[in-house]
Amino acid sequence: MWLARALDAHLHGFDISLVAAAQATARSSRFVPAGRAAFRVATLDDTGLPDRSAHGAVCVDALALATDRTAAMRELGRILAPGARLILTQALRKGAAPRWEEQARAAGLVVEHVDERPAEPAMWARLYRLWIDHADELRRELGDDQAHNMLHEAHRMLPALPGRRAVLLTLHRPRRNRRPPGQPIR
Numbered sequence: 103m104w105l106a107r108a109l110d111a112h113l114h115g116f117d118i119s120l121v122a123a124a125q126a127t128a129r130s131s132r133f134v135p136a137g138r139a140a141f142r143v144a145t146l147d148d149t150g151l152p153d154r155s156a157h158g159a160v161c162v163d164a165l166a167l168a169t170d171r172t173a174a175m176r177e178l179g180r181i182l183a184p185g186a187r188l189i190l191t192q193a194l195r196k197g198a199a200p201r202w203e204e205q206a207r208a209a210g211l212v213v214e215h216v217d218e219r220p221a222e223p224a225m226w227a228r229l230y231r232l233w234i235d236h237a238d239e240l241r242r243e244l245g246d247d248q249a250h251n252m253l254h255e256a257h258r259m260l261p262a263l264p265g266r267r268a269v270l271l272t273l274h275r276p277r278r279n280r281r282p283p284g285q286p287i288r
C-alpha cells in the first residue's frame with residue numbers, strides 16, 4: 103500500500119488468508135483513496151488475475167509458503183505485462199545453489215538483479231527473541247492459539263537463522279519473446 107501510494111498505482115492484493123485480506127482492506131484508506139486498492143483471497147499459484155495485466159508485482163516473504171514454488175512463479179509471470187517487473191524475497195541456506203534462474207526461466211522471466219540482505223536473518227532473530235521474551239503478553243493479547251503458533255515458529259526458526267541467506271530478487275518479463283534458434287530476423 104505504501105508503494106501504491108508512492109507510485110500512484112492501482113493495487114490488486116491477494117493472500118490465502120481471509121483475515122489478511124480483511125486487515126489489508128481495513129487499512130487501505132490510510133494509504134490510498136477509495137477504489138485504488140482491492141484485496142481478496144487467492145493463492146500464489148492461482149491469483150485469478152488476467153494474463154499480462156500487472157505493470158509490477160511484489161511478493162514479500164510468501165513464495166516459500168506456496169505448495170509449488172515453480173507453479174507460483176509461473177503464475178506471477180503469467181500476470182505480468184511485457185516489460186513489467188516482479189520483486190520477490192527469497193531465503194535459502196548459505197552455500198546452497200539457488201534455483202531462481204531455473205524458476206524464472208520456467209516462468210518466462212529474466213533475473214535482472216539479486217540484492218543480498220545480510221541484516222535480515224538477525225532482524226528475524228531479534229523479533230523471535232522478543233516474541234519468546236514476551237510470551238505471556240502475546241497470550242494475553244492474542245489468545246493461546248495465536249501465541250502458540252508464533253512461539254512454535256520462533257523456536258523452529260531461530261536455530262536455522264545463522265545459516266540463512268536472504269535476498270531480494272528483481273525479475274522482469276521481456277518485452278518480446280526471444281527469436282527461436284535458427285529463425286531468421288524479419
Ligand SMILES: C[S@@+](CC[C@H](N)C(=O)[O-])C[C@H]1O[C@@H](n2cnc3c(N)ncnc32)[C@H](O)[C@@H]1O
Pocket residue numbers: 116117118119122144145146147161162163164167168169
Ligand atoms: C510472512 S507473511 C508476509 C505478508 C506480507 N507480504 C508482508 O510482507 O507483510 C506470509 C503471507 O503469505 C500468505 N500465504 C501463505 N501461503 C500462501 C499462498 N499459497 N498464496 C498466497 N498467500 C499465501 C500468508 O497468509 C501470509 O499472510
